[in-house]
Amino acid sequence: MDEALLRSLTPGVLALLVRRGADFAAAEDAVQDALVEAVRGWPADPPRDPKGWLVTVAWRKFLDQSRADTARRRREDRAGEEPAPGPGPTVDDTLRLYFLCAHPSLTPSSAVALTLRAVGGLTTRQIARAYLVPEATMAQRISRAKRTVSGVRFDRPGDVATVLRVLYLVFNEGYSGDVDLAAEAIRLTRQLAAGTDHPEVAGLLALMLLHHARRAGRTAPDGSLVPLAEQDRGRWDTRLIAEGVAMLQAALARDRPGEFQAQAAIAALHADAPTAEETDWVQIVEWYDELLRLADNPVVRLNRAVAVGEADGPRAGLAALAELDGSLPRHTAVAAYLHERDGDLETAARLYAEAAHRAPHLAERDHLTRQAARLNARRRH
Amino acid sequence: MAKYLLLKHYRGAPAAVNDVPMDQWTPEEISAHVQYMRDFAARLEESGEFVDGQALAPEGTWVRYDGEGRPPVTDGPFAETKDLIAGWMVIDVDSQERAVELAGELSAAPGAGGKPIHEWLELRPFLSATPTGTECH
Structure with missing residues (x-):
């Protein structure tokens, strides 16, 4: 089964449930339940329309849970009927989800965990393993985070800089456990870049690609660190470098400078040098001066x-x-x-x-x- | 199964037999040492006896409560602390003998000249949180 496809559908499905009137915390639980069911059932019986399947199953899970809650609380059956078949998830819905999960009221660790689960579609167990904490601890962190943002209105985007900071945090965690967080951060940033028109989003994506491209060269077979100057540049991923450089150039051409673009420019100058000796350090110093002007x-x-x-x-x-x-x-x-x-x-x-x-x-x-x-x-x- | 803590000390343990500071080894000797530690942990994972292992930074801070409404008192770091824990490994093994055997193996990690360090490790049994099936007499 294509787990990448499944996870790429997650934020859109969740956003749709929220737009239909489900509260965020309950909708998020429902989507997780639907994902679990998909992982179990799809290999034997793949749906023709994966997204439609997820929306239907997640909505049913949400209704089941609401009914159970309603019965328990003796409230009126507010969610008793099927929703009118509205439009499918939109790019804007997905974006709002990014903003919600990176909301400034959340601590960095909560924002990271919530983003990985609600936007990334990772399970609590996977996130817990990646951060080397017990699953129960991570579950608590996520449910507290959901409570924190439950009152936030889900109707307008926030500041893209907060989202970028969270994605950068995920990227820097690297990889441990069975989830490659750097690759996951790149996937999420790509998804964000596809739906936004902001040079700093492109700058961050370029920065991640350029760093990621050097990953194979960064450690020796015995696990020890290899400094940049001593890395075997033949092991760098030239395809990722080319993609990162092209993305950065397009962003810089728009003349709206930013921290991530400047950092990406420095990474690009390293990636461009055929040997360590040929690195253009003078230009790198100039970019550091620019970076200091932007964010000292x-x-x-x-x-x-x-x-x-x-x-x-x-x-x-x-x-x-x-x-x-x-x-x-x-x-x-x-x-x-x-x-x-x-x-x-x-x-x-x-x-x-x-x-x-x-x-x-x-x-x-x-x-x-x-x-x-x-x-x-x-x-x- | 019983759990044991293997403690490695920066300071405070009796001197190792092959007691040369690491920065005086050759880089190859350091690599061999690191590889030994990694292989040791991997072997215990395979045998189902590994629980956890972490290294600690040498410098820490002392903290104590200072009364209602006040921030805690902090002090340190103290360079002269007598005993300084460098890290630990937790193992889950069938017997005290097995725990001693593994600690001995870990202490044999190669050091300067590629020879075993013979460093002292502290072995501490865990007090289990729940009573076991066997009764105390």
Whole structure:
């Protein structure tokens, strides 16, 4: 059975139920029930019209549940009749769903979970596994999120930037468990891009594609990290790169600059370089300056210091770094790298070891420890 | 089956036999060590004895309640903490003997010179949340 097809239909079906008058939380449960039934029944008996099937079954589930609730609460049977056959789900409905799931009243983790379930059509179990939390915990997070947005009016789109932030969070989680969250984020962003006309949506999609294209080169067969400069560029996905670059160019041509377009431009300059040595660092520094104008933050400044170190030499990079707060994550790792480039192996080795001590990820810690070990071994010879 | 916690310490454990700091190993020795740890966990998953494993950052913060309506008191990180847990693995095995056997295997992870580290691991049985079928006497 085509799970991708099934999941791509999810947001439209859910949005339609909501438009027919179902409240969001109940409709979302009904769609999940219908998905479970589809997974069970479709392989043996595939429907001719998958979307129509899902709408019918989800609506029936919703009515069954409403009737049960109504009976229990002794309320009037408000949902007793079949709805008038209205128009099918529209692009606008799906978009509103994105906005609802990324609503500013939700915490980032809730918005992410709700988006993956209601828009992505993932099960609670899959989401729980992807985030390495117990299923019951994730179920609670999702139902709280649904309660939070239940009073939000489902009639007009919100700020697209909030949706993009949520999708970017999903993308950055990478992959663990049986769900590839990076691929899922790309799928959802593609779906969003198809229904909106916003250069930052295109910018984010381009950024994701360009990063995703390098994924195979980013880790060695033993699972260790491979730094950008040492990656085998033959393992990069040229098709994804071409798609990302074309999308970015179209977005930039519209002259409505934004954070994600600037980040994508930096990723594109890396992807464009046939070898690490041929990277256009001067242009990368210019894009970092642009990014600072759009969204000044310490992480951007730290990355800019690395680029300055490549464009103007390690001393210039260290000078840029000296202006930043030393407690920033990865500050020490960047300092180690720049000192190594400057030929001060002793300081570099000490800083790599210190950076390993503070590394936020295991793979990163192993990588930094290996860097320290490499320099220490070289110094002994 | 009984659950055991295998604790790895940054500090506070007796010194390992092959006690060379990791940044003084060769990069290949580090790779071999990481691979050993990964293979060990994979083997336990296959044998149905793996429950959980996590590494902890070396620095943490102490926190305590400071009374109604006040934010909690925080302190630290303390560099001189005597005992410092680096991470854990939880296993679910049939006997204490099996738990000791596995801890011994984990402690044999290769270090400098490719030789086993012989580091000390702390083995702690879980107190089960529910009474088991057998009665206490």
